[in-house]
Structure formats: structure tokens, C-alpha cells
Amino acid sequence: MRILLIGYGKMGKTIEQMALAKGHEIVGKIDRDNAHELQNFSSKDTDVAIEFTHPAQAFRNISYCLSNGIPVVSGSTGWLDKFEEAKNLCQQKQGAFFYASNFSVGVNLFFHFNEYIASKMQAYKEYEVAVREIHHLQKVDKPSGTGITAAEGILASYTNLAGWVSDNPEEKTKLNIASEREPDVVGTHIVTYSSEVDKIELGHIAHSRAGFAEGAVMAAEWLIGRQGVYGMKDMLNL
8 A cells, every 4th residue: 555644743653654564655754944845746546545634734735635636534623623624625535534533543543432422411401521631841732632622522421511612620511531742642531421429431541653554554554445434434334
């Protein structure tokens, strides 16, 4: 499989190692210093692109791939205000687009269990629900995409809450997502249900980026030959 890496930071480098170990070929590495070279790639020389970049560049990169017949797997966060545009473009171009806020198999099982627990806990009004996410100091977006996905999974059952809010626990009409940034933290996500008498927690702690990279390469392999917009639930049959 011929893979174009768009974004060559820590995640891009880890994906490269994982892909090469599985026998795939890296046909290009696009980063801020050579962003203009993206226009040199097409479906003739690229089987799939894996895109992990800054929120400001993500939609442009995804649009380029879809417009030029390159299936694209994206894990960039902070750009989802344009997600519907990306979906529409994918359908218009009859392309293939796979998006996940987090490619870890463990995190996506966490999402699955989170939705199930929320569907049960919403009946017990004495418990107040909250989301907490902790990442490394270089993490640009707050809250994280994974934290937002966890919140959305809860909100599907908590119809009394009017969406989520960032770092504002005093806003009782919305679900609070607390964001913390600490050195050398890969990613921690915790959902808490607190009452006056006890607390219930569901959490996921990543020890390394390897799980994210492995999931992204798995998604790229899975996307080949497909058409449409997909996510981890499709690939993992959750």
C-alpha cells in the first residue's frame, strides 16, 4: 500500500514506523515546510493519505485528497465546524474519507462503553456527569477531539443538557469538559458521575502513541476499495 503522510510530527513519525513495519510504502511526507508539495500527489501514485495536522490546515488537506481521488484517513481535531463540507465533498466526488478523533482501539471501546453507561445513568438525577481530559503541553485544541466525542456520546442520552461547555463547571445546563495540559501526557480521558454519597468513573489512559498509529494504519488498510464516509465504529463493528 502506497501511503502519503500529511503531517510529519510525532504522530506522523510513529505512523511511518508502524506502516513500514507492516510492509507498506511511504510515497511522501508533507509538513509545514513543504506544504506546497501536496499538489504533486494524485491517485496515480498514492493509494491512501493519512492526515494528522494542525486544525487550520486539516480541511484544506482533506479537500485536496478528496478532489484528487485520494482516499484519506484523518485524525486532525479542532476543524469539525467544516466536517459537513468534507462529507458533502466526499459524496460529490464519490471518494473515501475516514475520520476519527482517536484511532486507538481501546479509546473506541471506551466510547462504546461510555454511551452505554450514559444511557443507564441518565435515569439517576442525583449523579452529576462531567468529562475531564489531560494532554501534553503541545496539544493545540481545547477540549480535545476525544473529549468532545466522549461528551457527545453522553449527550445522546442526556437530552436535558444543552450541549457541552469548556472549563465552566458552574454552567449547570451544559456538560462540562475540563481540559488540563501537563508535560509528557499522551492522553487521558475520564468520565465521572458524582453524587453526595459516591462517585463512578470510566477512564482511558494512553501509555504511548503506538495505539493511535496502529489504528490509523488499520483504517488506511480498511478504507482501500471503499466509497463513502466512515469512522471507527464502522471498522470495529461497534
